[in-house]
Amino acid sequence: xxVYGADGFKMARISTREQILQEADQLFYEGGFEGTSFADIAxxxxxxxxxxxxxxxxxxxxxxxxxxxxxxxxRAMLDAxxxxxxxxxxxxxxxxxxxxxxxxxIMDFGCPVGTLSSELAKLDHAAQERAADxxxxxxxxxxxxxxxxxxxxxxxxxxxxxLGRSQGVAVMATAFRDESFVRSEVDALEARVQALCxxxxxxxxxxN
Amino acid sequence: xxVYGADGFKMARISTREQILQEADQLFYEGGFEGTSFADIAxxxxxxxxxxxxxxxxxxxxxxxxxxxxxxxxRAMLDAxxxxxxxxxxxxxxxxxxxxxxxxxIMDFGCPVGTLSSELAKLDHAAQERAADxxxxxxxxxxxxxxxxxxxxxxxxxxxxxLGRSQGVAVMATAFRDESFVRSEVDALEARVQALCxxxxxxxxxxN
DNA sequence: GACATATTAGGGCATTTGTCCTAATCATGC
DNA sequence: GCATGATTAGGACAAATGCCCTAATATGTC
Numbered sequence: 403x404x405v406y407g408a409d410g411f412k413m414a415r416i417s418t419r420e421q422i423l424q425e426a427d428q429l430f431y432e433g434g435f436e437g438t439s440f441a442d443i444a445x446x447x448x449x450x451x452x453x454x455x456x457x458x459x460x461x462x463x464x465x466x467x468x469x470x471x472x473x474x475x476x477r478a479m480l481d482a483x484x485x486x487x488x489x490x491x492x493x494x495x496x497x498x499x500x501x502x503x504x505x506x507x508i509m510d511f512g513c514p515v516g517t518l519s520s521e522l523a524k525l526d527h528a529a530q531e532r533a534a535d536x537x538x539x540x541x542x543x544x545x546x547x548x549x550x551x552x553x554x555x556x557x558x559x560x561x562x563x564x565l566g567r568s569q570g571v572a573v574m575a576t577a578f579r580d581e582s583f584v585r586s587e588v589d590a591l592e593a594r595v596q597a598l599c600x601x602x603x604x605x606x607x608x609x610n
Numbered sequence: 611x612x613v614y615g616a617d618g619f620k621m622a623r624i625s626t627r628e629q630i631l632q633e634a635d636q637l638f639y640e641g642g643f644e645g646t647s648f649a650d651i652a653x654x655x656x657x658x659x660x661x662x663x664x665x666x667x668x669x670x671x672x673x674x675x676x677x678x679x680x681x682x683x684x685r686a687m688l689d690a691x692x693x694x695x696x697x698x699x700x701x702x703x704x705x706x707x708x709x710x711x712x713x714x715x716i717m718d719f720g721c722p723v724g725t726l727s728s729e730l731a732k733l734d735h736a737a738q739e740r741a742a743d744x745x746x747x748x749x750x751x752x753x754x755x756x757x758x759x760x761x762x763x764x765x766x767x768x769x770x771x772x773l774g775r776s777q778g779v780a781v782m783a784t785a786f787r788d789e790s791f792v793r794s795e796v797d798a799l800e801a802r803v804q805a806l807c808x809x810x811x812x813x814x815x816x817x818n
Numbered sequence: 819g820a821c822a823t824a825t826t827a828g829g830g831c832a833t834t835t836g837t838c839c840t841a842a843t844c845a846t847g848c
Numbered sequence: 849g850c851a852t853g854a855t856t857a858g859g860a861c862a863a864a865t866g867c868c869c870t871a872a873t874a875t876g877t878c
Contacts, residue, residue: 451867461867519781567778570781573774577724577727583774660856667838
């Protein structure tokens with residue numbers, strides 16, 4: 403699907419395949435995997451359902467592509483956070499802040515990673531593990547930052563803990579549509595990182 | 611659907627309607643609301659799809675019934691915890707322990723309350739609020755226990771926080787199928803309750 | 819301009835979905 | 849043992865589902 407600009411010249415454009423993945427990504431997030439049909443995606447892209455089959459033979463193939471896309475986007479985001487911040491504490495805060503930045507969508511649809519993982523688990527879908535691998539990217543990256551903070555022993559534990567905390571915030575934000583809860587939890591998490599920074603003992607007190 | 615015992619006498623039996631709700635409850639949990647069809651439920655109960663319509667006109671009606679059932683079951687569970695334990699701290703620990711008791715199912719299907727709430731949010735389903743009301747039962751009950759612990763001011767905040775923490779644990783347990791993470795988080799949460807008990811200051815340190 | 823390939827539209831397929839109707843069967847009180 | 853209402857089975861319905869085929873069109877190369 404090539405698009406021509408006003409001047410009549412061909413414009414560099416994303417491929418139809420990429421457009422499909424883009425729309426599917428969003429639809430899967432906002433409506434769920436099962437809740438999104440071939441027709442929904444085709445309509446969103448603006449192509450016929452037949453054309454669809456040329457690019458993806460099954461719905462699972464689209465899911466696979468969407469997960470790959472999300473992994474790539476996640477890697478890019480983590481790299482950007484690493485580049486933008488000099489200290490590991492600031493980097494971890496960047497992670498925590500996605501709860502604030504995406505609060506509106508989170509209150510409407512939850513966390514894209516967590517909800518997909520949960521849905522695929524229920525469907526007993528083979529791609530559940532790949533979906534969980536996105537969590538793995540965050541986990542490893544966060545563990546690296548905690549290690550840089552001097553938490554050698556507990557780096558992975560802290561990473562898992564923080565991931566879980568943010569998932570809990572997302573679920574509750576969706577259930578109660580409560581923005582203030584998101585903010586207070588984010589504040590608590592940020593304070594915790596700062597405290598870890600100042601007193602990297604083994605048993606770190608936390609403000610609640 | 612009446613059932614006869616070995617002696618030929620009619621047995622007091624749960625109604626077909628109740629059987630439908632029972633199976634639907636389980637199927638909705640293990641396969642999701644959208645992932646479960648009329649036919650699935652009818653097959654599980656062992657009745658024809660036609661008979662189904664006599665008891666529930668629409669799928670949403672079944673969902674409504676399932677949510678009501680879950681609310682009733684939740685109330686009963688909370689009452690039991692209150693009756694079984696004398697101290698508010700022990701009652702809160704009873705709540706935390708469901709993560710341990712149901713760890714296998716949680717690793718397979720997540721938390722029944724959280725996953726239903728998230729799915730209905732994505733489907734933009736009218737029953738999402740009612741699903742969240744189940745969270746409300748836990749929230750109010752937990753807040754009551756924290757109040758009894760002397761946390762007048764922060765009772766609701768602590769209740770929401772604990773609810774969120776347990777949701778986070780459930781999501782991560784499902785994603786990574788990691789039982790040890792569940793246990794360590796549960797230990798941390800229990801330690802936190804004990805600490806609150808001993809030193810009910812406004813800013814309570816927490817072990818991590 | 820001719821050609822091979824890449825891409826697209828349109829429709830069709832069997833199956834499943836939620837919903838609904840009708841006729842048969844059951845239980846129960848008279 | 850009969851009448852009445854409650855319950856059930858079985859099937860029908862249109863719409864939607866995931867999947868697939870074919871013919872047409874566009875694209876890039878020689």
